[in-house]
Amino acid sequence: MEIGPELLERWDKEHFWHPFTQMKVYREEENIIFERGEGVYLWDIHGKRYIDAISSLWCNVHGHNHPKLNNAIMRQLCRVAHTTTLGSSNVPAVLLAKKLTEIAPEGLTKVFYSEDGAEAVEIALKMAYHYWRNRGEERKVFITLSEAYHGDTIGAVSVGGIDLFHGTYRDLLFETIRLPSPYLYCKKEFGELSQTCLADLVMKLQELLRARRDVVALVLESGIQAAAGMLPYPKGFLKEVRELTKKEGVLLILDEVATGFGRTGSMFYCEQEGVTPDFMCLGKGITGGYLPLAATLTTDEVYEAFLGEFGEAKHFYHGHTYTGNNLASAVALANLQVFEEENTLENLKPKIDLLTERLKEFWELEHVGDVRQLGFMAGIELVKDREKGEPFPYGERTGFKVARKCWEKGVFLRPLGDVMVLMMPLVIGEEDMNYVLDTLKGAIAEIG
Incomplete structure (x- = not known):
């Protein structure tokens, strides 16, 4: 028997206690249930495609569904x-x-x-x-x-x-x-x-x-x-x-x-x-x-x-x-x-350079307080007031709101509080990288 999306979503909220998740909030919101993946892409149970911009919590390296793996x-x-x-x-x-x-x-x-x-x-x-x-x-x-x-x-x-x-x-x-x-x-x-x-x-x-x-x-x-x-x-x-x-x-x-x-x-x-x-x-x-x-x-x-x-x-x-x-x-x-x-590390070098250059653009945004990077790992810190160093109140979940705007455009992110984390699969292409960065930049720019 095939289980439809509506039942999966109901059972998810009724029975699955998720890690690092306030379940009261989770049960009140619409959430993603992934069904399959290919390369740097994931599809949910409704058929919507996302770029996996956090490598499924920092662990995916060569993409999903890799034939050799x-x-x-x-x-x-x-x-x-x-x-x-x-x-x-x-x-x-x-x-x-x-x-x-x-x-x-x-x-x-x-x-x-x-x-x-x-x-x-x-x-x-x-x-x-x-x-x-x-x-x-x-x-x-x-x-x-x-x-x-x-x-x-x-x-x-x-x-x-x-x-x-x-x-x-x-x-x-x-x-x-x-x-x-x-x-x-x-x-x-x-x-x-x-x-x-x-x-x-x-x-x-x-x-x-x-x-x-x-x-x-x-x-x-x-x-x-x-x-x-x-x-x-x-x-x-x-x-x-x-x-x-x-x-x-x-x-x-x-x-x-x-x-x-x-x-x-x-x-x-x-x-x-x-x-x-x-x-x-x-x-x-x-x-x-x-x-x-x-x-x-x-x-x-x-x-x-x-x-x-x-x-x-x-x-x-x-x-x-x-x-x-x-x-x-x-x-x-x-x-x-x-x-x-596949010469993964050698092929990664120009992508790190591209990430370094593109991250400079985020300083233009009013609510970006800091931009941090080590290799292909990056964090963009969101603040209410950069001049005063004033953070957004914790309960406002600003980082999650930005992430949800990215979900709407097919980029899957999960922040660390109000730090937007970029941890893309090492095999991501430059076109998809630019789409992720453009999408995130646009979502941050929409912060009121």
């Missing part, structure tokens, strides 16, 4: 869909682990799988803490940034710093120390992301590391605080932080969930600053946006701290039912093959 899943499905990796293995998970260590920064040689970016971070936190325990050291404090976002599990929330998302759960969380958000601090204190500000931030971190000898790790998003509204770091910040953590004997956990797999113009942002962290967390684009998979990469040094006789109980007690799932690993392998075969 589809075939990889179908080939694996005809073999076996899932087998446990608790004490056993499977072919695609083995091959993917080998491939990830080949493309990762040198020194990241071990791969622990999970199902999403938050768990990849959770694993890194537990591994880092457990590493020091296995070495006979009692360390318990993590350093993170204000405005940080690493996911929504309890450990990931503990190292988060967005009060709107995380404040409710504060009593459940473990101890952390927060440094200021580099972008916001530099803008406030120095007016720009200057080398002076960079030196000041590094000095603050150095003082902290020398005052506290119980620090497990420093936890950072790589290159940009994406969920905070696309807040980039000063160039060189990551490199300076890595050198300092090495010098002071503190682990570095780098969250590349949003930035990995081409989003910043290189496979991983940390490559651009020549950084190898102790842990690198991957998710989102790892399967090209097809199936839930994530990975935590680490070093031989960390791995070897968990080796011992069985009775010593030094091994890592963590794992989920679908860890290293066969189907997800198979499509992730195909995703990396497509990167190579």
Whole structure:
């Protein structure tokens, strides 16, 4: 029996509790239910076409319904869909682990799988803490940034710093120390992301590391605080932080969930600053946006701290039912093959240049307070009064109103509050890019 649009829309509102969504508002509005996709386009149940301008929450890389990714899943499905990796293995998970260590920064040689970016971070936190325990050291404090976002599990929330998302759960969380958000601090204190500000931030971190000898790790998003509204770091910040953590004997956990797999113009942002962290967390684009998979990469040094006789109980007690799932690993392998075969990163360079040029136009708009970009990631901040730095009231949902105007013209966006996020599939053509940018610019211009 075919289920019609009217029934689907009713059941959606009656039974489906959506993430990061005020369901009272959702139930009162008309919303999109997607039915199929092809390339950078999505179609809803009424047959309307949209450009997927946020890559289905930042994860689609090569477009929807890509034949090579589809075939990889179908080939694996005809073999076996899932087998446990608790004490056993499977072919695609083995091959993917080998491939990830080949493309990762040198020194990241071990791969622990999970199902999403938050768990990849959770694993890194537990591994880092457990590493020091296995070495006979009692360390318990993590350093993170204000405005940080690493996911929504309890450990990931503990190292988060967005009060709107995380404040409710504060009593459940473990101890952390927060440094200021580099972008916001530099803008406030120095007016720009200057080398002076960079030196000041590094000095603050150095003082902290020398005052506290119980620090497990420093936890950072790589290159940009994406969920905070696309807040980039000063160039060189990551490199300076890595050198300092090495010098002071503190682990570095780098969250590349949003930035990995081409989003910043290189496979991983940390490559651009020549950084190898102790842990690198991957998710989102790892399967090209097809199936839930994530990975935590680490070093031989960390791995070897968990080796011992069985009775010593030094091994890592963590794992989920679908860890290293066969189907997800198979499509992730195909995703990396497509990167190579279609020269995805090379073809992305002129699109980043085009985005950079087109974003300059948004400064002409009255209600644009800031425009921020790192590679193919961008955020356009909407404000009520740019001169006074006055934001729109939170309850007015200005960003969502702008997004809905874009939906009407066939561009699918989801803002972060009043920051309009652009995170287009890496394969989008220039004509579609220009349409997205023209549509968004027009929608912002209509703000009263």
